[in-house]
Amino acid sequence: MGARGGARVRLDGGMQIRQISAAERTATMFPLQAYAWLPSPAEPEEEARHRANAPFFETSTMLVAEAGGETLACAAALPMRQNVRGLVQDMAGIASVTSHPQARRQGVVRQLLERLLRQTRAEGAAVSALYPFRPSFYARFGYVGIPRVRVARFTPAGLGDLLRRELPGSVRRLPGREGFDDYDALTHRLLRERHGFAVFDETRTGLLREEPVWIALARAGDEVVGGLRYRIDKHGGDLVASNLFSTGPLGRALLLQFLARHVDQVSGIELLVGADELPELWGTDMAVTVTATVDNPVKNAPMVRVLDVPALAGSEAGSGSVTVEVTGDELIGGVWQLGADDGRLTVKSGGTPSVTLTAAGFSALAYGVLDASEVFLRGLGEWEPRLDELFPRRVPSMFADF
Template identity: 30%
Template sequence: MKEQGIRRLTDKEVDDSIRLSSFAFQFSLNPEVWEQRRKSLKPDRVWGYFIDGRLAAKAAVHPMRIWLNGRSIPMGGIAGVATWPEFRRQGLVRQLLLHVLGVMRDEGVTVSFLHPFSIPFYRKFGWEVVADAVVLELQPEKCGGFAMEGGMRRIERPLEELGLLHRLRGRYAARFNTMNDRDADWWEERVLANECCCYIYEDASGEPQGYMLFTLKDRLMHIAEWVYLNREAREGMLAFIANHDSMADKVQLKCSANDRLPFLLHDPRFTQTRMPHVMGRIVDVQSFVYAYAFRPGNGPTRLRLRITDEAAPWNDGEFLLSVDADGRGSLTPAAAGSPDAPALACHIRALSAVLLGDQRPASLYEDGLFTGDAAAAELLESRVPATPTNLIDFF
């Protein structure tokens, strides 16, 4: 009988992990890049399924943080999920995903995100689409007609201005759900590691109000990131983009599905491609609700909630959701609650999409993804903040 088991990788197995990723995701690395990957890979974040001492499948869990209703909370980012072909269709990834869900729960991580290779596959394990991305492709002149009241200051060495960039993005990201709360390593290794142009927008008084990271090559202006704290900064940077009409035939940028930018442009008739961007799920629903910032109300709200979650049995059951007037919530087994409270039933996928901000309770009730009492759906609708989602960095 084959010896099988799941454990964290060791330093000696870093090359095995890179080799499996290279095969599964079809990329090759020269010796210099391979060595860089070896130094950056943290084996204690990678869980492997081993068969007779050989790495058969793996999944990494990156400790990250996301913004949710104005608060920064821990998030487990699932990445690098891969299996050697001779071990596929044997349920190894299923066992890895179930295992890391338990590990995240034990470590106090209440939510997990991933970028899926297949949405139906990860839906089987409770993840749901929680943010869409829209790629805009337009001519620079489409951004014309806006005034620049302040000015754009070029940053020659962005790493020397990292503190400023981090503060600007932090203030911007806190307004949304699902955006990651970056640390210094993320900035240095993933954002500013590649050569790009960096500009800060400053208002008339010299106060920084936004920034833009972009590249310009082969008459394509690719905007990797832009952040604005107010209307003036947004319009000033749109004017800045329009001023590149002699250097670029096309501008490409990615924004969230909630971004009103196309509507604000004089002529929004250009290519807009919308695609699911990230999937998320609640890992531990009771702990998640306890830390969640519900919308304040005139008094307490109570409703019964029947949650289905095949992959995380600790979430599967009937609960009493209580939210006080200040928006503090708790979720307790229904046996301890009031039997006369209005009731709803849903899958953990639907609940995750609602509480992470991508969907509304009333809409999913109308669509049949929440079932039960209409009064319960109305109560939940009234207490879930309408904080829009935005894009998390790819990981």
């Protein structure tokens, strides 16, 4: 396996980085990933599962660093799309960043990531996101943290008041494969409407289609207004759901009413909600616990960065204008004149900057997770109040997990 023990790997200029196909993924990437992320040694079933999933990575960009016929490190970019201030951008979802133990702390992963980010930007990705094993490591690559989705835990009895209401709609429960197309269409509608929301491309989405789950779809007339993917672990146990997605209060209420009907079947309900949602207001007598646990490297909040500043033109903006210089970053470094035209961002290169930002500082403003004073206090740039006028605070909810 690529993670076997031994002396420190000597690179001596003999390392090469190459792009691999999905068919090569198991032979090159799996040994490193299994050692780093799975109980080790990995069971044979894990390798078989990894190989079976190869078709879902056909459109991914996968790079490996090799020396002496051995894989030293690997990284992948999943083709995704993300809403950034109302504009849907091509996004590189960075995943599978893993290195051989004896190749760590030698700059191998840095070279791999730098090439991967350059390549995905050249192929059209305007933004990027990842789930870090250690945020400070990726901060050096221009990434900044955004909120982790919340876990809401409550009992169906707390939703009892909804059972007495006649709502203008209905909910239908379907096996995962049968309900997936309508559910997927709902997520793509939310992609257009919700800041920070991200989806996989059609190839990678196929992996979600195969998961053994129930899908509850809420409809108002012919329109799907809510969706929930879930499992029930046992009678008297828990109903565990992924994301409670809705287009508005009606879709959410219909799904909550559906969950309330499980009062004599399950003792608890657990589902995911965005950082800007308020489950404590869902029911009159509702007792709910909402948590966002961040415990690296297992439970981590996502990080994001901008890869292409001109691609942000046309996204939602506040008012005013400012010229910024982004330093220390080969992808978005330079001087940019930023302004607002009828609520939309304008971008031009050049000019005399009034403020200097790092790539992470600029990305934090673009995504709305930090204001100008916080960017300054975090050491991500100089303080310029006009940046708050141009980039008002917003709460992004990415939801997609990878």
